[in-house]
Amino acid sequence: METDLSPLLSYLDEEGLDGYLIDDDASDSDQRYVSGFDAPDAYQTLVTADGGVHLLISGLEYGRASSDADADTVTRRSAYDYQDLVAEYGQYGGRIRGVAAFLADRDAESIAVPRSFPTGTADGLRDRGLAVTVESDGIVEDVRATKTEWEIEQIRATQRANEAAMAAAEDLIASADVEDGVLVHEGDPLTSERVKEEIEITLIRHGCALDDTIVACGADAADPHDRGSGPLEADELIVIDIFPRDKETKYFADMTRTVAVGDPDDEARRRYEVTREAYEAALDAIEPGVTGADVHDAACDVIEDAGYETLRSDPGTETGFIHSTGHGVGLDIHEQPSVAPAGGDLEPGHVITIEPGIYDPAVGGVRIEDLIVVTEDGYENLTDYPIGSGPTIE
Amino acid sequence: METDLSPLLSYLDEEGLDGYLIDDDASDSDQRYVSGFDAPDAYQTLVTADGGVHLLISGLEYGRASSDADADTVTRRSAYDYQDLVAEYGQYGGRIRGVAAFLADRDAESIAVPRSFPTGTADGLRDRGLAVTVESDGIVEDVRATKTEWEIEQIRATQRANEAAMAAAEDLIASADVEDGVLVHEGDPLTSERVKEEIEITLIRHGCALDDTIVACGADAADPHDRGSGPLEADELIVIDIFPRDKETKYFADMTRTVAVGDPDDEARRRYEVTREAYEAALDAIEPGVTGADVHDAACDVIEDAGYETLRSDPGTETGFIHSTGHGVGLDIHEQPSVAPAGGDLEPGHVITIEPGIYDPAVGGVRIEDLIVVTEDGYENLTDYPIGSGPTIE
Incomplete structure (x- = not known):
């Protein structure tokens, strides 16, 4: 499907932000729309300021995401040593560190997130030095209309x-x-x-x-x-x-x-x-x-x-x-x-x-x-x- | 159903927090569990440090919530002039102000929220002077186990x-x-x-x-x-x-x-x-x-x-x-x-x-x-x- 994310890219440009991050499962329609993908478990979708769409996903969903998603890149969590991070920092701390590594890989230091973005992830990323801003107008929802x-x-x-x-x-x-x-x-x-x-x-x-x-x-x-x-x-x-x-x-x-x-x-x-x-x-x-x-x-x-x-x-x-x-x-x-x-x-x-x-x-x-x-x-x-x-x- | 929220109350007591707030719809199982209620649209559930369970809900759901929910109090959004707030501050700003008024009514100035709590609400409440802390261990999920x-x-x-x-x-x-x-x-x-x-x-x-x-x-x-x-x-x-x-x-x-x-x-x-x-x-x-x-x-x-x-x-x-x-x-x-x-x-x-x-x-x-x-x-x-x-x- 041809989605027109230009209003989102204009917003990122105006605000001088590096990307827009969604952290949810496909029950979140914005994520399904942007990623063109549908997974039962949580995954992350990053839209970078250049319009690239990048997915971070579990190994179990990797194959399907690689073939089905409307994404420029699909990365397995294991690429950031996810299991080791969870072993060292627990499920919550490990997950945040994995997402932070994924963002660093895409040079995303300042990101916008939807209103529904999990506060746990937002605060965890902030603790790791990222700037996290809530996009409060619902731009993706407007695009979807x-x-x-x-x-x-x-x-x-x-x-x-x-x-x-x-x-x-x-x-x-x-x-x-x-x-x-x-x-x-x-x-x-x-x-x-x-x-x-x-x-x-x-x-x-x-x-x-x-x-x-x-x-x-x-x-x-x-x-x-x-x-x-x-x-x-x-x-x-x-x-x-x-x-x-x-x-x-x-x-x-x-x-x-x-x-x-x-x-x-x-x-x-x-x-x-x-x-x-x-x-x-x-x-x-x-x-x-x-x-x-x-x-x-x-x-x-x-x-x-x-x-x-x-x-x-x-x-x-x-x-x-x-x-x-x-x-x-x-x-x-x-x-x-x-x-x-x-x-x-x-x-x-x-x-x-x-x-x-x-x-x-x-x-x-x-x-x-x-x-x-x-x-x-x-x-x-x-x-x-x-x-x-x-x-x-x- | 008799739910045992004592681990959550111990946590609030240890951290010196006034309450635990969920802002979601009943697709969030923690909210369904704590409120004993099921609504298609978003509502808020506050557990106060004394163990009280308080719901903030739309007028359309008020009757059903009053009879069905496991709550000590159920309050309509209109009690906080919700429509006026939305007219003045927009959907997003009005909603936050309504939630803030509901919390003020319960003397909740410092609250814990689940990891999945919407960052939009968390940041909006912080902007209005509330202290919002992420409860990162998943206490309610553990109780539910x-x-x-x-x-x-x-x-x-x-x-x-x-x-x-x-x-x-x-x-x-x-x-x-x-x-x-x-x-x-x-x-x-x-x-x-x-x-x-x-x-x-x-x-x-x-x-x-x-x-x-x-x-x-x-x-x-x-x-x-x-x-x-x-x-x-x-x-x-x-x-x-x-x-x-x-x-x-x-x-x-x-x-x-x-x-x-x-x-x-x-x-x-x-x-x-x-x-x-x-x-x-x-x-x-x-x-x-x-x-x-x-x-x-x-x-x-x-x-x-x-x-x-x-x-x-x-x-x-x-x-x-x-x-x-x-x-x-x-x-x-x-x-x-x-x-x-x-x-x-x-x-x-x-x-x-x-x-x-x-x-x-x-x-x-x-x-x-x-x-x-x-x-x-x-x-x-x-x-x-x-x-x-x-x-x-x-």
Whole structure:
């Protein structure tokens, strides 16, 4: 992948620093992005002021890193007598000395580090005479916000898997019978857990993993962070929010649909319609020069005009539209840019969710979410899945 | 859960510090352990010198934290005017000021932090006059190494799911036909990927998640970090290593079996037998007063006596027994204690793997792994799964 690290190099140049060091494992998306590599155990990535990318890694990962990583050099820890250092100074002291030797080899005496850089390593390097500065703007995260064509294709592929999972969930719910107000499938109550299992199995068959899914019914769905549990009920809104990650590429996708079986009451139906209008208003607002804040405002306008609270109309509200309109999606499920009150310029290549919702424990929750990419003249919807195809909400 | 944080409190007392602060999300197992809480987004946990546990958390997570966390107090960020601080000082500056206010409220002026604590937060707090010291011994990780009865039950439960997955994998492989030297299932080549899918689906049905599984055949299995890919071959050793995590409790389990279909050659069979003897020797060595190093030595003795290299006999070897005998398992898949050359005392309540192996690209890989808990008079095997029940290795 062609990553553009020039903003980072400009920063190093302006600050007169020799390099930018990441010390983490590939659960840190910045490191995965910069190194083009994925390892379960911690390793170090140094970007030198000349743009070189240099990895320091365990012997076990050396072969794979040498062939797979987007790096100019890959060095084994053993090159700096790592085992001897650990034997003499312990795991912690030995590790720091190994990293210091690696930096010295690259003439890096003053380095920037990300905000999340381990204080243990930072202080250890400082004790050994290096200058360590925190790069506090999140430059790499900002670079990551703008996706390459290749990245957009990876996200699109994860979204296809997501759509297969959503279809499996909707089909399962649609096939349920209703007995005593509860959904029943093959003689057993159809639970949130059973639908989540269907979603997860579908995703695994499509090469994706996920730790979490939301299938939340009734009052559960009024808390946007509630994952949902127990039997699904007829006549209630059911929020299905799926955010899988491709196991190979590590790119996420994200989508939400709200469905119901039976006959939701008029207030629930009205909230569904208002949410859908807010979703459409937010999409319509995406055009050249717009900010995330503008798009968020467009969604808030619709919801407030319909008589519901938002965090804009009442920062302390616990009902109504109680989250932001969207967030960036990529190697992290929540990343830059933000489609929220503080959201800055939306730029071509930004991949964001648009996901307004209305919540109240007395009525339940509604949320509709698509994944889109900002383009030169507006946006392209990466979601190829109808709204309202699910059971009987409309 | 009753966690024993007394080693941490003794440390704070000795160093004259006011508290111990963690700033991470629940992907940090120390924070999950100390707070008894699990959140997707970053939050802060402060252990004060009097043993109090105090959480600082977003409004979205406040309700769940108040009911679920093992904390004396839970405070919303908004209590420190978080949004105003972010509006005035930006995301980064506002966040630091919020944390500083939370610490001031608890009279914490001097704090210890874990090695992994974000340098951005540490330096930001230092700039605001706080004393921040890295606790470099990993005290919380050491506390976590000794499991409570409750924790052992959680690990045992995950291991039951693991055994169901191993049985599903072995059954699938055993049911395969052989055509032109390749395993065939229902007309298609039986691949590593297909067996992993079977494992993952079984684990999902048992409430577990996993990002990774190893089903590696032939030369692939000679690299202990290779996950395996492509068609499985007859007459070759197949290493199956499964390490799932319960989605609810977050406790891991870990086990490995080596199987084969057809007729592995005599050298492969010999390596299997030697590995099994090394596994038994390591288990036999577990008794009161033994160290992880002693147990590792017991496995190395068997493997070296049989004429194979180990990292003990040749630190540079790329064939033979090229990893350590085991590791702790709990909220992390790799944690303390270590069953390796530097491994210290094994103590009752330590949950460890015993997993010797022998590797060579020319022959393939063998590994046998069980999960055990150290007891007052030896060990209890948490694995309830036979060795050699799989297809035709013996």
